[in-house]
Amino acid sequence: MTEARGPAGPDGGTHTRHAPGTPCWVSLMVHGLTTTQEFYGALFGWEFRPGPQQLGPYVRALLDGAEVAGIGQLPPDRHLPIAWTPYLASDDVDVTAETVRLCGGTIGVGPLDAAEAGRLAIGSDPSGAVFGIWQAAEHLGTGITGVPGTPAWNELLTFESVSVAKFYETVFGYEEEAVVSADFDYLTLQIEGRPVAGIHGVGHALPRDRGPHWITYFEAADVDETVERVVDLGGHVLSPPKDGAHGRVATVADPEGARFCLIESPR
Known part of the structure; x- marks a missing residue:
């Protein structure tokens, strides 16, 4: 995950109609x-x-x-x-x-x-x-963000970022900003200069049983405690909590195997 904020700011505010592509x-x-x-x-x-x-x-x-x-x-x-x-x-x-x-x-x-x-x-x-x-129409989408239990970010895990980014840019009108790194293939999709989603090229590190897929990050007040709760409720830990540039992150799966990330934003 790179730019940490998704479709709204961290104030827990409600939303009006979302800009196309958000x-x-x-x-x-x-x-x-x-x-x-x-x-x-x-x-x-x-x-x-x-x-x-x-x-x-x-x-x-x-x-x-x-x-x-x-x-x-x-x-x-x-x-x-x-x-x-x-x-x-x-x-x-x-x-x-x-x-x-x-x-x-x-x-x-x-x-x-x-x-x-x-x-x-x-x-x-x-x-x-x-x-x-x-x-x-009547349903505008997610009504609150920036508090625990709400979507914080969406990220595409794929083989490589550049070619598939052209698809999303053409369909939804995104701009892109690449993370400049010799060994990290990542770019953000942006609307009017604001990052709304990420594309992470991971090559052969993609799970063989899934192929390219989107993954959602959900806000957590305490990632470590939330991961323990996932396990207690019958879910699984795929990547244990670790600190990154945008907070503490873990990847887990629910009892039916749906993968998602938990992020505890820096305070």
Whole structure:
């Protein structure tokens, strides 16, 4: 992780409509919806509200009354990787979806309406990493950031950053800023000079069972304590807590295998 702040500042403030290309929501599709709610409810203090019904069994997670993430249930016959998926804001999901196709990506779901909440599509970039596209109506996206239990950053883990960055820049209009290092392949995607997401090229260090994928960082008050809680709740530690330039970070997985990072920002 590099530039530490995602779509909003660290003040825990609420949001207006997100600029196109901004990660505005994260969603997780699982086989056990009830058990997954129990895990994240105990881990982050989330409460849950059902809907929209057009997405099948689906709930929105709330923290202090503000929506922070979504969790849905996969059909029993769908054996897809269980993964947190970031949704990138769009003013016109149909146009964005067509641009994805023209730039070598694919659209696997939609575009389709999610009741009065908005319109969405789910696609993948040319390397196969899955992401969502969200055109907001009543649901603007994540309603609070900068406090424990909220998304803090989204990062693409891929083979190398340069070629796939061109895809995202063309589709969403990002600018990029590379981290200058001989042995660290990383760049940030920026909107109006503000970093909103990262691309980390890790070559053959990618997990063989996952391939290129997006990973979400969630804010934690104390990463070490939160990692212990992950294990107590049936999750797994993939990379133990360590200090970095932007805080203390750990990588973990929930009981169904969805990977995510925990970050404790410097005080």
